[in-house]
Amino acid sequence: MPRPLPRARLRSTAAVFTTLTALTATSLVTGPSVAGPFSAAPCALERTDAHHSEGLDTWNAAYPRPTRALDAVMIFLSFPDSAPLTTPAELTADHFPATSRYFAQASYGRFALRPHPLRHWIRMPRPSTAYAIQRDWTASHRAAYLRDALASADGQVDFSRYDVVYFVADPHAPGVDSDATKVVNLEAPLRADGADIRRVVTVFENHPPDRLVLAHETGHVFDLPDLYHRPTDGKGDWDTHVGDWDLMGSQFGRAPDLFGWHKWKLGWLEERQVVCVPGGEPTRLTLESLSAGPDVPVTGAAGAPVFGSGRGTKLAVVRTGPDSVLAFEARGAVGNDRSACRQGVLVYRVRSGAESGGGPVQVIDAHPRTEACWENSVYPALADAPVDVGERFTVPGENVRVEVEGRTPSGAWTVKISPLR
Template identity: 60%
Template sequence: MIATTVVGVPAVAAGAGGPCALPRSTAHHSEGLDSWHAGYPRPTRTLDALMLFLRFPDAVPYTTPRQLVDDHFPATTEFFRRASYGRFSLRVHPVTRWLEMPRDSTSYAIRRDWAPDRRTAYLRDAIATADRSVDFGRYDLVYLVADPDAPGIDADATKVVNFDRPLRADGAALRRLVTIFEHHPPDRNVLAHETGHVFDLPDLYHRPTGGGGDWDTRVGDWDLMGSQFGLAPEPFGWHKWKLGWLDASQVRCVREPGATTHALLPVSAPDPHDIPAPEGRPRLVVVRTGTARVLVIEARARYGNDAELCTEGVLVYRVRSDVASGDGPVEVLDGHPHSEACPDESVYPRLADAPLGVGERLDIRQDGVRVEVRGRTAHDAWLIRVTHTERP
């Protein structure tokens, strides 16, 4: 019954995207944005989240539900308000009392790689327990928060669980549930990361085989879907476009060979309303390099969710819409491959200084693209020149 993908739900048109909007594929959490998967709520309005708190017969909680609410809110709501330029509001509705599960915490054998039968039992028990007093039909998202100090709890098991066939409660189809097993206080931005999956965003980290190695080699600190601990957790501009927080007028599409010049506002900067033409308000340059891949160019600066980033500048990354979540759909291209930065704070210092500064350039030979940073404008935009020598 439990699966890691959602099936059988059609995609719907997501608005004008133009020739640089990659097509959605069957890959889990595809980075295609020519359409929207109708099985996911799109965060372009106010969404209501139900938060439930589960205790177990084998433990007495050391924390209160109100303390656990405060661990995540209003911080998560504020993260998305800043990231969406105010276009999306996440409104939480906590049931601030413990709901008693019918079995001991140890009986569910909670782990990151959870046995499907134990996970199914946990979710069925949780929904049945809450359904006596909660109307699930009123909410867009559901967070299930377990007593973090119960003996059977594994904090590494926090994740979104999707269903082959939705559970039903109060006439509502529950297609996914966010299961939270975090310590108190929790990991930084962990709930924003998991909520990103509810909006069809993929994992950008790489899980090494055999338990060793580094998880953050593909995107480093950039975008919280890579690491919730990153210094630059602001979502990539590509994700903002996918979610509906940027529109096609803020994206410059490069498809034909030639050289073009652009002024890019940092993706984390507040949405301006006083920048005159011809500079406009672009946030992204997208270079189409294949049927299912693009290069994306954006500016990153110390605003909002990126206030603690290591290196400001122009970031270049590759996006593929035919690669599944966790398999590398996004790859940051390192503008300084022979150096690193912020070794004491960065999750992957080799990519912490990936952005290009003024006077620097990056040649992506396999795609026939050169990116040069020419300067800055009075409105804090970054002036870039993109030379595209090959037709996709």
């Protein structure tokens, strides 16, 4: 669902640290085990009944899993009360190839989203104003829109050929609300061409649209939750949970690559790329930048670009409860994160029992007294959240410490994680 565009605000830059203390970049603490044969399975939270649960021990078969090429049809809907001012080709270019490119990079090439846009408008039977389109749509108006859209398109589209359906409304029609874009999940699926349609992406974007908005909505098609906090009065910050750090938090984020937890859930990380840190003893490991892959260079220790394998360790996890973990991943200014405000090891909590929009993921700020990139971050308070080289951070309330000891010649991050007694 589209998000309000963040506004620039004046930010404090006071450098007061509480849980963060400086280390020299070359300091080492002897004794920790080196991550190797640890199984990731003990840290795989169980999927719950929560909408878009962050549990990943099993896959919800009601959703297509993006571990293969998936085909998406784009259907362009016009209305009797408005003549379109754009063409389907122009609206397609608003979203593709950017959306496919985003997923190709996020999945390390393991997933391809193949768009199949129609080249013409399909006329809806009623004026745009008849559907009362808005962000919090009534069920009756939404159902009427979907029924009319499906009936109008069915003679020209073989829905059995597609895994994802985008209904794109004429952005200049008077009844179209650009704040209403969302995924509609259907308890009783629609039926067309012998296929059950269980969810539809209804697109009501301006032209040009919000950046990466279609990628965000497509994430819901793959069972990913909203990570933003929606204020009850509609005012205030939406981005207090994860800031810039995941597309499902904000399509405007400076570092919108999906969290490593989401990549594990979607099947883009192999189990050997996830380390479940055992309790009771420190563990030293090397984390490859999350966005780095075979075709995405990172900056090595000598300052030169280096192409990583994309197959190294991407995610470290500490189990903290029956339905909760702490996750650690290295975020660098590469790939989908190329505009990241700060680099380092990002720490966040995951709760499998929390609903979409209810804070299932919360980034933990390693620099709680400072902010960064206030001019274009969606939430500057979290823009400098990662732990940088030479820093030690104890996670509040969890009794777990992370130390970032340095960088390898290939640009990976050497890290020590210590569950404290």
